[in-house]
Amino acid sequence: xxxxxxxxxxxxxxxxxxxxxxxxxxxxxxxxxxxxxxxxxxxxxxxxxxxxxxxxxxxxxxxxxxxxxxxxxxxxxxxxxxxxxxxxxxxxxxxxxxxxxxxxxxxxxxxxxxxxxxxxxxxxxxxxxxxxxxxxxxxxxxxxxxxxxxxxxxxxxxxxxxxxxxxxxxxxxxxxxxxxxxxxxxxxxxxxxxxxxxxxxxxxxxxxxxxxxxxxxxxxxxxxxxxxxxxxxxxxxxxxxxxxxxxxxxxxxxxxxxxxxxxxxxxxxxxxxxxxxxxxxxxxxxxxxxxxxxxxxxxxxxxxxxxxxxxxxxxxxxxxxxxxxxxxxxxxxxxxxxxxxxxxxxxxxxxxxxxxxxxxxxxxxxxxxxxxxxxxxxxxxxxxxxxxxxxxxxxxxxxxxxxxxxxxxxxxxxxxxxxxxxxxxxxxxxxxxxxxxxxxxxxxxxxx
Numbered sequence: 001x002x003x004x005x006x007x008x009x010x011x012x013x014x015x016x017x018x019x020x021x022x023x024x025x026x027x028x029x030x031x032x033x034x035x036x037x038x039x040x041x042x043x044x045x046x047x048x049x050x051x052x053x054x055x056x057x058x059x060x061x062x063x064x065x066x067x068x069x070x071x072x073x074x075x076x077x078x079x080x081x082x083x084x085x086x087x088x089x090x091x092x093x094x095x096x097x098x099x100x101x102x103x104x105x106x107x108x109x110x111x112x113x114x115x116x117x118x119x120x121x122x123x124x125x126x127x128x129x130x131x132x133x134x135x136x137x138x139x140x141x142x143x144x145x146x147x148x149x150x151x152x153x154x155x156x157x158x159x160x161x162x163x164x165x166x167x168x169x170x171x172x173x174x175x176x177x178x179x180x181x182x183x184x185x186x187x188x189x190x191x192x193x194x195x196x197x198x199x200x201x202x203x204x205x206x207x208x209x210x211x212x213x214x215x216x217x218x219x220x221x222x223x224x225x226x227x228x229x230x231x232x233x234x235x236x237x238x239x240x241x242x243x244x245x246x247x248x249x250x251x252x253x254x255x256x257x258x259x260x261x262x263x264x265x266x267x268x269x270x271x272x273x274x275x276x277x278x279x280x281x282x283x284x285x286x287x288x289x290x291x292x293x294x295x296x297x298x299x300x301x302x303x304x305x306x307x308x309x310x311x312x313x314x315x316x317x318x319x320x321x322x323x324x325x326x327x328x329x330x331x332x333x334x335x336x337x338x339x340x341x342x343x344x345x346x347x348x349x350x351x352x353x354x355x356x357x358x359x360x361x362x363x364x365x366x367x368x369x370x371x372x373x374x375x376x377x378x379x380x381x382x383x384x385x386x387x388x389x390x391x392x393x394x395x396x397x398x399x400x401x402x403x404x405x406x407x408x409x410x411x412x413x414x415x416x417x418x419x420x421x422x423x424x425x426x427x428x429x430x431x432x433x434x435x436x437x438x439x440x441x442x443x444x445x446x447x448x
Contacts, residue, residue: 002332004042005329005332007042008038008042008044008325008328008329009325011034011037011038011042012034012321012322012325014034015030015031015033015034015318015321016030016031016318016355016358016359016368017358018030018033019031019314019317019318019359024310024314025310025313025314027313027314027317027318027359027361027364028313028314028315028316028317028318029313029317030317031314031316031317031318031319031320031321032316032317032320032321033317034317034321035047035317035320035321035324038321038324038325038328039324042328044324044325044327044328045324045327045328046320046324047320047321047322047323047324047325047326047327047328048320048323048327049316049319049320049323050156050159050315050316050319050320050323050367052155052158052159052274052275053152053155053156053158053159053274053315053319053367054312054315054316055274055278056152056155056158056274056277056278056281057152057155057308057311057312057315058278058308058312059277059278059279059280059281059282059285060107060150060151060152060155060277060281060308061304061305061308061309061312062281062282062285062299062305063242063245063281063282063284063285063288064106064107064108064150064242064304064305064308065299065300065302065304065305065308066238066285066288066289066292066294066296066299067238067239067241067242067288067292067294067304068302068303068304068305069292069294069295069296069298069299069302070234070235070237070238070288070292070293070294071231071232071234071235071236071238071292071294072235072236072238072239072242072288072292073106073110073111073114073235073239073304074114074230074231074232074235075231075232075235075236075238075239076102076105076106076111076239077102077111077114077115078230078231079102080098080099080101080102080111080115081115081118083098084098084115084118084119084122085118085122088122088123088125088126088128089126089128091119091122091123091126091128091133092128092132092133092136092189092192092193093186093189093190093193095115095119095133095136095137096133096136096137096140096185096188096189097140097182097185097186097189099111099112099115099137099140099141099144100140100141100144100147100181100182100185103140103141103144103145103148104144104145104147104148104149104151104178105148105243105246106148106150106242107145107148107149107150107151107152107154107246108145108151108304108307109141109142109144109145109402110303110304110307112137112138112141112402113401113402113405115137116134116137116138116402116405116406116409117409119133119134119137120134120406120409120410120411124199124214124411124412127198127199127200128199129196129197129198129199129202129205129412129414130410130412130414130415131196131410131414131415131416131425132192132193132195132196134406134409134410134415134425135192135406135415135425135426135429136185136188136189136192136429136433137406138395138402138403138406138426139188139392139395139426139429139430139433140181140185140188140433141402142356142362142391142392142393142394142395142430142433142434143181143184143388143389143391143392143433143434143437144181145362145391146177146181146362146387146388146391147174147177147178147181147388149170149174149246149249149250149253149277150245150246150249150277150281151362151363152308152311152312152315152362152363153362153363153365153366153391154170154173155274155277155315155363156315156319156363156366156367156370157173157366157370157384157387158170158173158273158274159274159319160370160371160374161173161370161374161380161383161384162272162273162274166374166380168380168381168384168448169253169256169273170249170250170253170273171250171253171254172381172384172448173384174250174253175444175448176381176384176385176388176441176444176445176448177384177385177387177388177441179440179444180385180388180389180437180440180441180444181388181437183436183437183440184389184433184434184436184437184440185433187432187433187436188429188432188433188436191429191432192428192429192432195428196414199412199414202414204413205412205413205414208411208412208413209412213411214411214412234291234292234293234294235292237291237292238288238291238292238294241284241287241288241291241292242284242288244284245280245281245283245284245287248280249273249276249277249280249281252273252276252280253273253276256270259271259273259276311361311363314361314363314364315363315364315367318364318367318368319367322367322368322371322372323371326371326372326375330375333372333375333376345378345382345386345442346386346438346442348369348373348376348378348382348383348386348390349386349387349389349390349438349442350390351369351372351373351390352365352366352369352370352386352387352390352391352393353389353390353391353392353393353396353434354393355368355369355393356390356391356392356393356394356396357393357394357396357397360394360397360399360400361394362391362394365390365391365393365394366387366391369387369390370383370387379445379446379448380445380448381444381445381446381447381448382442382445382446383445384441384445384448385438385440385441385442385443385444385445385446386438386441386442386445387441388437388438388441389433389434389435389436389437389438389439389440389441390434390438392430392433392434392437393430393434395426395427395430396422396427396430397421397422398417398418398421398424398426398427403417403424403426404417406426407425
């Protein structure tokens with residue numbers, strides 16, 4: 001181990017820690033600072049900037065923000081709520097799976113926010129402890145982006161795997177991550193459904209009900225939980241256009257022959273998936289403008305747009321930093337770190353989990369750890385499978401918006417944020433989900 005490797009590793013870790021403490025775009029800013037130090041002080045060659053990944057994020061965020069401005073998110077939430085309301089007794093399984101499909105389709109976990117009061121209301125009215133469906137519905141969004149064709153995390157992943165010598169494209173990644181996530185959610189839901197006391201047996205909840213603190217029960221349990229969820233025809237059209245774009249991207253990934261080809265120096269080259277996703281999303285954006293008639297000027301104010309821009313900036317800095325470090329020390333990483341992860345493969349999943357926990361960002365965890373795992377010689381299929389479960393670490397600490405929102409919506413007090421960092425209601429469901437998804441993902445990925 002050389003002194004320069006140790007010092008540069010300290011720079012990389014220090015940049016990640018400082019970026020995490022700053023939060024948001026601070027991750028990207030400190031990633032850029034770290035890259036500056038490696039290039040200007042240590043004399044390393046700049047690594048490849050994640051231009052394609054940034055382009056994918058910008059294309060997807062543009063379409064998603066236009067859809068949101070047109071009311072498309074409202075339509076998605078209303079449809080998800082209707083599915084959940086049809087089988088309220090199985091809400092601990094149905095709610096997380098429904099939320100998963102919409103999170104994966106929209107490429108964002110933000111869709112769970114408006115679903116949480118629906119899940120809570122239906123739980124209470126059917127005598128189900130709200131913490132059960134609420135916690136799983138929240139933590140599933142941590143891994144859902146690994147099964148989304150249009151998430152920032154997937155955009156980052158494709159820049160590493162959809163190239164030689166790995167050649168693991170979108171269709172192959174989804175074939176690994178999607179079933180792994182679904183199995184992880186089902187297993188977690190079944191386990192969580194047996195956790196904690198039932199509402200009728202919990203004196204704290206019964207005391208709150210007797211005091212009239214649980215609004216959902218004041219009317220005797222009647223009424224519809226989805227009555228307040230409304231949407232417009234333009235919102236519906238915008239959402240359908242967006243989802244059709246997602247299906248088109250998946251089709252282009254599965255059937256490579258659908259993508260056009262061109263000739264370069266006498267060789268036929270097919271348009272790669274990165275460019276395909278960008279172009280499809282820009283076309284979808286134009287269609288949404290026509291069928292959804294959103295106020296284009298309001299797009300920068302949409303939550304999806306703001307979250308996407310933060311992800312793009314964070315991705316740019318941290319991915320450039322890790323690319324520069326790995327390129328400078330690839331031989332050493334392969335010969336040493338490679339032996340560690342080859343002998344103990346789940347160290348990779350643990351690394352993804354810990355970075356996701358520290359940064360609360362799936363894309364940052366992807367850009368920080370995935371290239372190291374690939375450079376160390378891990379099979380690309382195993383990397384994709386364990387990556388999906390490792391992303392669940394974003395809910396290790398009770399500091400994320402969905403966790404706080406779920407606890408606030410739960411008037412029974414069954415969903416708790418805790419007082420000792422790891423004693424919150426989401427911790428055990430998150431661990432079960434991550435471990436199960438990592439195990440199943442690694443098993444499926446072994447066949448790729």
